[in-house]
Amino acid sequence: MRETFGDAVDPTLSPPDRGRPVLGLDLGATRLRAALVGPDGTILARAEAPSATERGAAAVLEDAEALLTTVRSAGAPGREAAGAGQPLGIGISAIGPVDPRAGVILDPPNAHPSFRDVPIAAELGRRLELPAFLDRDTNVALLGELSFGAARNVADVVYLTVSTGIGGAILAAGVPLHGPDGTAGELGHLLVELDGPPCGCGARGHLEAIASGAGIARAAREAIGSGASPMLAAIAERAGQDRVTAADVAAAEDAGDPAAAGIMDHARRAFSAAMVTIADVFDPTLVVVGGSIARAQGDRLLEPARAAVRETAFRSASRRMAIVPAALGDDVGLVGCLVLVRFRLAGGE
Numbered sequence: 193m194r195e196t197f198g199d200a201v202d203p204t205l206s207p208p209d210r211g212r213p214v215l216g217l218d219l220g221a222t223r224l225r226a227a228l229v230g231p232d233g234t235i236l237a238r239a240e241a242p243s244a245t246e247r248g249a250a251a252v253l254e255d256a257e258a259l260l261t262t263v264r265s266a267g268a269p270g271r272e273a274a275g276a277g278q279p280l281g282i283g284i285s286a287i288g289p290v291d292p293r294a295g296v297i298l299d300p301p302n303a304h305p306s307f308r309d310v311p312i313a314a315e316l317g318r319r320l321e322l323p324a325f326l327d328r329d330t331n332v333a334l335l336g337e338l339s340f341g342a343a344r345n346v347a348d349v350v351y352l353t354v355s356t357g358i359g360g361a362i363l364a365a366g367v368p369l370h371g372p373d374g375t376a377g378e379l380g381h382l383l384v385e386l387d388g389p390p391c392g393c394g395a396r397g398h399l400e401a402i403a404s405g406a407g408i409a410r411a412a413r414e415a416i417g418s419g420a421s422p423m424l425a426a427i428a429e430r431a432g433q434d435r436v437t438a439a440d441v442a443a444a445e446d447a448g449d450p451a452a453a454g455i456m457d458h459a460r461r462a463f464s465a466a467m468v469t470i471a472d473v474f475d476p477t478l479v480v481v482g483g484s485i486a487r488a489q490g491d492r493l494l495e496p497a498r499a500a501v502r503e504t505a506f507r508s509a510s511r512r513m514a515i516v517p518a519a520l521g522d523d524v525g526l527v528g529c530l531v532l533v534r535f536r537l538a539g540g541e
């Protein structure tokens with residue numbers, strides 16, 4: 193293993209334990225994924241099912257148990273009996289909000305009513321007879337980037353994911369910042385514009401309301417409704433108004449549509465404003481930005497934010513803050529589960 197955050201917790205694990213894999217579970221809004229993750233972060237086996245948060249908690253637990261059992265037996269044939277392949281534990285990355293200490297999923301938005309206060313870590317731990325640990329998807333992603341991605345050897349990091357929604361996670365002086373309720377780091381709900389557009393959480397002017405895929409799509413529907421964007425209207429005509437996506441708006445910007453360019457520019461300015469706030473509040477060395485929109489936009493999103501921080505952050509120290517793309521892509525949650533299990537077994541929280 194490389195010189196990483198993971199290594200920092202390794203000394204408390206016995207040498208044989210350092211060589212053991214981990215079972216990872218990634219519970220997203222649309223997909224439920226499981227993997228056997230090797231001690232070097234390699235995915236040794238994987239399995240996937242549609243996420244069943246709309247079918248209810250019992251169904252998700254059944255599916256998760258089945259997927260984890262599959263990857264556990266597929267990953268290390270013949271080795272598990274000897275102990276070498278016996279997983280160290282189960283890491284669970286889930287949509288928030290969660291109580292990471294209790295291992296409980298609280299009340300994810302748009303989920304089945306039974307999906308309230310689900311003790312997923314205790315339940316899966318009991319069924320698979322392994323220690324199990326839970327954290328919010330963004331916190332797990334940050335752990336993955338720390339050990340194997342863009343944030344190696346950095347102690348003060350903020351992680352942001354910009355896709356349909358916007359999520360965040362904070363590492364302060366090497367420790368994940370959970371807050372007393374376990375819900376700290378919801379950076380999508382940073383206020384960037386008083387009286388701005390409505391956010392899914394019920395408030396106004398949050399980063400997510402303007403710069404997320406959902407926020408960009410909402411602005412596109414407004415532009416179509418007011419007749420401001422013939423190009424987006426044509427897309428809506430073909431695909432249906434509810435099907436116009438942030439990718440369509442970005443493409444319309446590239447094709448020269450002024451309304452689409454205005455929407456994307458608004459999103460980028462909101463993101464830049466949030467970055468200045470993050471620099472001033474947390475003074476991190478590094479901000480890692482993942483998610484489908486960040487990946488698609490690249491430096492078009494990050495470069496204006498770097499300039500805004502350089503020019504307007506409060507103190508010169510925070511102006512040093514680097515803003516870089518995430519390195520791990522789609523498997524970041526699964527790889528992060530390895531680090532989560534090691535970190536918790538070593539007494540971290």
Ligand SMILES: [Zn+2]
Nearest residue numbers: 381391393398
């Ligand atoms: Zn909000």
